[in-house]
Amino acid sequence: MTTATLTIDLSAIAANWHALNRLTECETAAVVKADAYGLGIDRVAPVLASEGAREFFVAVAEEGTALRRILGPGPRINIFSGHMPGDTDMIRSADLTPMINSVDQMILHVEAIPGHPFGIQLNSGMNRLGMEPSEWSALREIALSQGPSMIISHLACADTPDHPMNAAQLAVFREMTEGTGLPLSLGATGGILMGDDYHFDLTRPGIGLYGGLPYVDARPVVTLDLPVIQTREVPQGGTVGYACGWTAQRPSVVATVSGGYADGLIRALGNGATVTHEGRKAPVVGRVSMDLITVDITDLPETPGHLQLIGQHQSVDTVAGFAGTIGYEILTSLGARYDRVYLT
Amino acid sequence: MTTATLTIDLSAIAANWHALNRLTECETAAVVKADAYGLGIDRVAPVLASEGAREFFVAVAEEGTALRRILGPGPRINIFSGHMPGDTDMIRSADLTPMINSVDQMILHVEAIPGHPFGIQLNSGMNRLGMEPSEWSALREIALSQGPSMIISHLACADTPDHPMNAAQLAVFREMTEGTGLPLSLGATGGILMGDDYHFDLTRPGIGLYGGLPYVDARPVVTLDLPVIQTREVPQGGTVGYACGWTAQRPSVVATVSGGYADGLIRALGNGATVTHEGRKAPVVGRVSMDLITVDITDLPETPGHLQLIGQHQSVDTVAGFAGTIGYEILTSLGARYDRVYLT
Numbered sequence: 081m082t083t084a085t086l087t088i089d090l091s092a093i094a095a096n097w098h099a100l101n102r103l104t105e106c107e108t109a110a111v112v113k114a115d116a117y118g119l120g121i122d123r124v125a126p127v128l129a130s131e132g133a134r135e136f137f138v139a140v141a142e143e144g145t146a147l148r149r150i151l152g153p154g155p156r157i158n159i160f161s162g163h164m165p166g167d168t169d170m171i172r173s174a175d176l177t178p179m180i181n182s183v184d185q186m187i188l189h190v191e192a193i194p195g196h197p198f199g200i201q202l203n204s205g206m207n208r209l210g211m212e213p214s215e216w217s218a219l220r221e222i223a224l225s226q227g228p229s230m231i232i233s234h235l236a237c238a239d240t241p242d243h244p245m246n247a248a249q250l251a252v253f254r255e256m257t258e259g260t261g262l263p264l265s266l267g268a269t270g271g272i273l274m275g276d277d278y279h280f281d282l283t284r285p286g287i288g289l290y291g292g293l294p295y296v297d298a299r300p301v302v303t304l305d306l307p308v309i310q311t312r313e314v315p316q317g318g319t320v321g322y323a324c325g326w327t328a329q330r331p332s333v334v335a336t337v338s339g340g341y342a343d344g345l346i347r348a349l350g351n352g353a354t355v356t357h358e359g360r361k362a363p364v365v366g367r368v369s370m371d372l373i374t375v376d377i378t379d380l381p382e383t384p385g386h387l388q389l390i391g392q393h394q395s396v397d398t399v400a401g402f403a404g405t406i407g408y409e410i411l412t413s414l415g416a417r418y419d420r421v422y423l424t
Numbered sequence: 425m426t427t428a429t430l431t432i433d434l435s436a437i438a439a440n441w442h443a444l445n446r447l448t449e450c451e452t453a454a455v456v457k458a459d460a461y462g463l464g465i466d467r468v469a470p471v472l473a474s475e476g477a478r479e480f481f482v483a484v485a486e487e488g489t490a491l492r493r494i495l496g497p498g499p500r501i502n503i504f505s506g507h508m509p510g511d512t513d514m515i516r517s518a519d520l521t522p523m524i525n526s527v528d529q530m531i532l533h534v535e536a537i538p539g540h541p542f543g544i545q546l547n548s549g550m551n552r553l554g555m556e557p558s559e560w561s562a563l564r565e566i567a568l569s570q571g572p573s574m575i576i577s578h579l580a581c582a583d584t585p586d587h588p589m590n591a592a593q594l595a596v597f598r599e600m601t602e603g604t605g606l607p608l609s610l611g612a613t614g615g616i617l618m619g620d621d622y623h624f625d626l627t628r629p630g631i632g633l634y635g636g637l638p639y640v641d642a643r644p645v646v647t648l649d650l651p652v653i654q655t656r657e658v659p660q661g662g663t664v665g666y667a668c669g670w671t672a673q674r675p676s677v678v679a680t681v682s683g684g685y686a687d688g689l690i691r692a693l694g695n696g697a698t699v700t701h702e703g704r705k706a707p708v709v710g711r712v713s714m715d716l717i718t719v720d721i722t723d724l725p726e727t728p729g730h731l732q733l734i735g736q737h738q739s740v741d742t743v744a745g746f747a748g749t750i751g752y753e754i755l756t757s758l759g760a761r762y763d764r765v766y767l768t
Binding site: 081082083113114115117118139140141142143160161162164165166167181182184185203205206207208209212236237239240243245307309310312313314318319320321322323324334336338340341342346347348366369370371372374404405406408409412413416417 | 425426427457458459461462483484485486487504505506508509510511525526528529547549550551552553556580581583584587589651653654656657658662663664665666667668678680682684685686690691692710713714715716718748749750752753756757760761
């Protein structure tokens with residue numbers, strides 16, 4: 081077998097959800113957009129539902145429709161992008177709850193499916209999704225009369241707790257929601273970690289469930305083992321890979337490993353990244369190819385059958401650091417060719 | 425509908441295959457690994473087969489098994505990674521032709537399924553896949569007596585025609601294959617463009633089929649249209665997105681658009697990238713989020729319903745340039761949430 085093995089620990093996801101839940105007095109949702117951050121919504125969401133999550137969030141109505149088929153009736157499925165033209169049939173038939181982001185969406189929703197549940201998303205300063213203060217002022221009384229399920233907003237800088245944007249958004253959110261009497265939700269994983277002020281009635285953890293920063297206490301969820309296809313001796317001065325991207329500075333042994341940027345080993349990895357074998361590090365050399373990487377295994381005591389990119393010796397965030405990105409992108413880039421093994 | 429629309433022009437892929445085929449006197453294969461470079465092997469491969477391709481290449485046996493189900497019997501399906509432990513049943517039952525990369529693979533193959541077709545991959549200098557000259561010398565007579573279907577190698581610098589590595593690999597490949605009497609294959613898209621010396625008996629275009637560089641004359645294949653979810657006015661000094669990644673230098677109108685790094689709009693896009701509306705460019709502002717990007721549409725004459733990332737005004741390679749990568753990675757990163765429309 082030449083495909084890599086991606087092992088996903090569902091019990092760790094469950095443990096992370098409970099641990100984040102214990103950090104607050106309020107209800108804890110589960111964010112499972114983007115195929116549960118690349119880990120498989122069909123496997124992840126039922127586990128979280130059985131552990132007690134009753135509120136789920138996805139990005140778009142199409143994801144919500146798929147999630148309803150997975151979960152069946154009961155849990156609430158909330159849609160961050162709200163109610164877009166073309167979404168009405170999905171929202172109605174899958175019993176989805178759009179987070180209304182604008183006056184246009186509000187009009188579309190109440191005209192298309194009056195009485196159907198919805199929530200409100202407010203822009204507290206990130207300027208990405210949600211109603212402006214001016215829109216909300218104009219719409220507030222009408223919207224409240226329709227009985228929204230909750231009001232939410234999203235923090236732009238929750239991974240940096242001392243950023244002044246957090247307190248500024250908190251103040252705006254409080255001001256915009258004062259007196260509504262509705263359940264409120266502001267914080268995701270970072271918001272949970274910033275303390276009670278950011279918890280309100282419902283938190284919405286995503287990355288923390290999947291073992292990523294900023295939740296430093298998360299149980300790791302993902303292990304990625306890449307099979308070695310072959311090894312070769314490369315003489316001093318020999319080059320490896322596209323554009324002769326690496327030159328051996330000594331007589332070297334180079335392993336060719338199955339897994340490349342088509343599998344989410346993003347191309348910004350390469351020289352400077354490492355993989356591990358029984359805890360020892362071995363450097364990735366040369367460019368990442370579509371299906372392959374090459375690794376300098378000269379200093380390993382034996383020829384490994386597999387090399388590990390993500391696991392107990394290198395976290396998702398360590399790998400992200402190699403590529404100059406964040407753990408979220410490493411997770412959502414994990415590809416379709418892996419043999420996926422789920423631990424329960 | 426909030427998912428973006430990815431339009432894939434199958435007739436352009438067919439036209440590119442024919443155009444590349446006309447550039448040589450030899451046979452032309454089709455490389456369809458990594459789900460046909462992200463565009464859908466189940467749709468792409470049958471078109472290429474019906475246009476006349478008889479030789480297909482994929483990276484691993486699992487892909488070959490899927491491709492055999494798609495194509496049925498007839499076309500040869502070649503496996504770049506060769507014959508790995510655990511592959512034997514797939515190779516036999518799906519009638520796959522592994523490109524043997526090492527003595528270990530040769531032994532495995534002839535012991536497990538003697539008489540089953542195979543090819544030979546030689547390392548002509550890329551130091552990634554294929555037998556070393558010393559291995560090949562030791563194995564050559566035995567291997568030739570088993571009747572391999574072809575001998576292949578791969579160029580490291582074919583995107584840079586004047587790189588001395590090309591001539592060096594050509595010389596090594598000629599020397600290693602002299603007198604074998606077997607069909608030979610060295611060039612992929614870049615090799616085709618470097619002229620007759622690199623063509624031998626079979627070329628193996630990949631990226632050129634899908635409209636990417638180095639094939640400058642390729643017909644574009646992909647169009648990616650992203651729905652606008654909402655727009656807002658951002659005052660001068662206002663910030664947008666995670667970590668307040670962009671600051672408005674003037675009163676601005678910002679559109680929030682469906683599509684993010686979970687959809688393959690890789691995170692290295694962002695400030696500096698553009699999208700287009702009817703040929704006018706609009707800059708992406710702030711960080712790419714998992715499901716969303718934000719665009720400064722202040723200078724557009726109207727509020728667009730969609731913005732285009734890839735299409736007639738911006739090629740796959742232009743977008744790759746925004747992110748400091750290559751078109752290949754943009755294609756293979758295209759995500760699973762799109763509404764995929766195939767033009768025939």
